[in-house]
Amino acid sequence: MGKSSRKKTRDTAAPAEGGVGPRQPCPCGSGRRYKACHGAADGPPQAFVARPFEGLASESDLIALRELVPAASAPLRLKGSDRAVRLCTLLPGAAPAMVREDGAVWLGLQVQHNFGDPARDLGAVLEKALTAEAGVVGLTDAPGEGPRLQDLIEDAPLDITVHDGFAFWIDDVEEQTPAMLAALEQANGAVNPTARLAGVDAAYWTNVGPKEHLRWVMPEPEDELLSALAKLHVQGKDALVEGGRLVGMFRAHGLLVPVWDLPVGTGAEVLEAPTAAFATDLAEVLAAGAELTSEERSARSGLANRQVTIR
The missing domain is CATH 3.30.1460 (Yope Regulator; Chain: A,)
Incomplete structure (x- = not known):
């Protein structure tokens, strides 16, 4: 009697052209394999969008701020509102958004969650922050249907300020505690010019x-x-x-x-x-x-x- 094979059966079929193999990284950026993320039968309900910022005047800069630039910010203008909104590359603790004491909303681009469409994620966070009290605002679940960033802001070229570090995190804070300054110093240590x-x-x-x-x-x-x-x-x-x-x-x-x-x-x-x-x-x-x-x-x-x- 021949020995039974101990080799596990694997899905060796090549993905369709332009597709993603089951063992390849999921293109949504989650860090998981495709078969365990958007390729799973019960995977994330939000579809992956390959070009989430398409159509925006500053599409290329938005991508750079999200993926390349350590410390930068730019004001955003909301449609139908004069509420102050500041787009930031990174916020303390990689927070998706913060509502400041004066009511201004700071929106973070470099965040830990990714539900497949960063523009919808940003839209959901911004919409939530606009009705929140002062503090950190984020997402715990995929946002589902709702406005994308493009739906909420006036489309105009971004007026970008690239910062030497993250001192802008506390430029509106009157009492800057030693713990706050120590955290800022640590964050600044990771910033490349x-x-x-x-x-x-x-x-x-x-x-x-x-x-x-x-x-x-x-x-x-x-x-x-x-x-x-x-x-x-x-x-x-x-x-x-x-x-x-x-x-x-x-x-x-x-x-x-x-x-x-x-x-x-x-x-x-x-x-x-x-x-x-x-x-x-x-x-x-x-x-x-x-x-x-x-x-x-x-x-x-x-x-x-x-x-x-x-x-």
């Missing part, structure tokens, strides 16, 4: 110690953008500064984010002119839309395969 470039949209320089990077959230369709970047690479126009190079890219909330490595000591200011020139060259190549040469196809394949981590 970051600056938003003024000449182009959603491009952020950062110094991570041994390296400097430029991470640029681009709204163009991915296939067209990859082809255009490949053309500029072959033309030798993608280095930005001497010693810099386009090392790869990652995807965040439906958009592509190219990443450049920069020589230590570059800083943000010297990137203004070359990034503006690169943006002009990129727009021209995108508008031309010519077929790729064999060299450009090879460059495109290399770019597509060079995935880098977000942080």
